[in-house]
Amino acid sequence: MTASADAQEAEAERLRIHGSNTVGAEVMPRIVTAWLRSIGYTRIEQRNIRADRTEIAAVRDGEPLVVDIDRRGSAAGFQALVEGDTELAMMTRAPTAAERNAGWQLGDLSSPEQEFSIALDGLAVVVDARNPVRAISVAQLRDIAAGRIRNWAQLGGADAPIRVHAGPARGGSREFIEQRVMAGQPATAALAHPRLWQAAHAVAEDRGALAIVELSTRIPPGTRTLAVSDGGVAVQPTRLNVASEDYPLLRRYRLYGAPMMSALGRSLALYAIGRDGQRAVDSTGLQSMMLRPAVQPGQVQGGADYRDAVAGATRIPLGVRFNMGSLSSLFESRSASDMDRLVAFMRLPENKGRSLVVVGFADHAPGNRLLPTMLSNERADIVADHLVRQGIPVARSLGLGDARPLAAAGGIDARARNERVEVWLR
DSSP, rough: HHHHHHHHHHEEEEEEEEHHHHHHHHHHHHHHHHHHTTTTEEEEEEEEEEEEEEEEEETTTTTTEEEEEEOOOOOHHHHHHHTTTTTTEEEEEOOOOHHHHHHHOOOOTTTTEEEEEEEEEEEEEEEETTOOOOOEHHHHHHHHHHTOOOOOOGGTTTTBBOEEEOOOOSHHHHHHIIIIIIOOOTTTTTTEEEEEEHHHHHHHHHHHHEEEEEEOOOOTTTEEHHHHHHSSBBBOHHHHHHHTSSSSSSEEEEEEEEETTHHHHHHHHHHHSHHHHEEEEEEEESSOOOOOOBBBSOHHHHOOOHHHHHTEEEEEEEBBBBBBTTOOOBOOOHHHHHHHHHHHTTTTTGTTTTOEEEEEOOOOOOOSSSHHHHHHHHHHHHHHHHHHHHTEEEEEEHHHHHHHHOOOOSHHHHHHHHSSSEEEEE
């Protein structure tokens, strides 16, 4: 770079994005690069300034722009947002209660105007294809990784020792195992491998092995994944179950912005959740938020009312959830975007003459059998009414109460997972 180019870049406009290394290492640079091209920037150059910082420089109409991606963790990114040192915070989790209190001036962080869900990531549990065990609970997986369950016979399988394999001792997958599976405990029984694919291949060579890998890890022939439950039904990590967030071992990659984002910052955030930004997400191997209807494998699992309601229909891979604590949005942020995507999808020429079935579910209410049914009907009707107002035909709307729970009842997290609405295409 020449001296004049150095001087020009020193005076360039900067767009700062701080936060998670997991988000910032690959997916965010791809989104940023695609976004810059889409709005007319050229001479795009990516530079690694240090281990935890990347710059992407570009020029449009002779004016330079530098996008600064600082990757020192979700907590650091949120703190930078609070202090006004970044336009967007990259996070692999929602802000904690303490962080929200510290950032009270940021307003409604759960609003679709400030929270942007850009990708899904998660864990898969891999075993030998000959293993008779088909499902595992999060609690059982925790006990296995901690060394408290050591034999497959304790899970209804063969009398054989369990050997646990995982990725490197430091990294995004191990961090998520410790947060989501281990609840802060160390996974002492898990043998660390430098690469996740090596952990998966260890299962192919050992009938008694179990590997905890990422959803994007290619699993070798002769192995398969276990369905996972978290106090509710056991769910396989299929594309449909991941996209709808029915599968329990998931985390969202999110961007957060302040109420008064710059035009550039908002443009990038909206691009990230749009069609082209989501294609950039797909290119990294992560699960994007794009809607791709998928046929449920085999017979639909559930009661007769559920099977009858969705007979002959194809499920849309989303789970609509609500944001009852927000003053600005009825739907939580991802669901608000999904509703827009759903309307656009139904307006495609190939969907002319087709209609939707809307099915609501609720959390269990001890001592009150009617309340879950009332709540699930109400929320199914809310979604159906929203669609009808957009000109989308809805063939049927019904609530099935606390049928098919995804989590054990009780607590905010369980309510957030169980109180959902499914949408099916006829």
